[in-house]
Amino acid sequence: METLADGVYALTADGDPNVGAVEGEDFLVCIEALATPVAAAAWLRRLREHTDKPVRYLVLSHYHAVRTLGASAFDADVVVAHEQTRRLIAERGTQDWASELARMPRLFAEPDSIPGLTWPTLTFTDQLTINLGGDRGDLVLRWCGRGHTAGDIVAWLPAPRVLFAGDLVESQAALYTGDAFHADWAGETLDRVAALDARALVGGRGAVAHGAEEVRAAVAATRGFLEVMRREVATVHAAGGALAEAFAAAHAALAPRYGAWPIFEHCMPFNVSRLWDELHGVDWPRIWTPERDRETWDLLQG
Numbered sequence: 001m002e003t004l005a006d007g008v009y010a011l012t013a014d015g016d017p018n019v020g021a022v023e024g025e026d027f028l029v030c031i032e033a034l035a036t037p038v039a040a041a042a043w044l045r046r047l048r049e050h051t052d053k054p055v056r057y058l059v060l061s062h063y064h065a066v067r068t069l070g071a072s073a074f075d076a077d078v079v080v081a082h083e084q085t086r087r088l089i090a091e092r093g094t095q096d097w098a099s100e101l102a103r104m105p106r107l108f109a110e111p112d113s114i115p116g117l118t119w120p121t122l123t124f125t126d127q128l129t130i131n132l133g134g135d136r137g138d139l140v141l142r143w144c145g146r147g148h149t150a151g152d153i154v155a156w157l158p159a160p161r162v163l164f165a166g167d168l169v170e171s172q173a174a175l176y177t178g179d180a181f182h183a184d185w186a187g188e189t190l191d192r193v194a195a196l197d198a199r200a201l202v203g204g205r206g207a208v209a210h211g212a213e214e215v216r217a218a219v220a221a222t223r224g225f226l227e228v229m230r231r232e233v234a235t236v237h238a239a240g241g242a243l244a245e246a247f248a249a250a251h252a253a254l255a256p257r258y259g260a261w262p263i264f265e266h267c268m269p270f271n272v273s274r275l276w277d278e279l280h281g282v283d284w285p286r287i288w289t290p291e292r293d294r295e296t297w298d299l300l301q302g
């Protein structure tokens, strides 16, 4: 647990999903909900060592189960997400829950404590500003374009220049791109994230990046991961090769720089499968299910 500025907290988790909180004058904004209410309650107990303000807003950066299904523990007045996140929860929330529980059971502390899907109660498309009250300034929620999913948002504190980037940026952790829009993400979306010129960045996983140089390095590493994968997979696709060849090429090219980062092996089959779909003209990501997960894993990583 780190205090990044007055009333700004981040809990990083050695490659597991990060969470955060921002104090308003008389309320709290919590960022990300973890996988279950039991997991979220453990985070809230740590946060309560610093503040007992009630949670008015729970911000969900995107729809993935490991970041949303613990929401009930916060007892928040408002659950905020992007409009596309609500769409994705409605379209595939149930399948994603089953898929992520089977992929990462370790993150689902007491899965029976989940009351059901988490539904945002407030959505937006471009930007939503939360005034924190007193002289605490604003928390700006912003959609920077399609990236890790169609609906990722970042949470930006302009005064201390602290950015909660969700899974759009990973700092020393591998990228999951199984629901991603690789070209948008590697291009304009990361350009907009970088343009904020943050002085501290909390990514979706991994350590906090402190200072402009570490922030730039985290964004560059994220972009580099995407660009290497795009180059390798596109080369195999253009030559008429098979998905398994594309996987082998992307894996070999990424492993020297990224292979030791958390969840690299776990993510790669899903990443290459999604990118392969995109190269075949599939714009909207296909839905992952436990069955499709197993087929993909057996084909590429088995």
Ligand SMILES: [Zn+2]
Binding pocket: 062, 064, 148, 167, 176
């Ligand atoms: Zn995610």
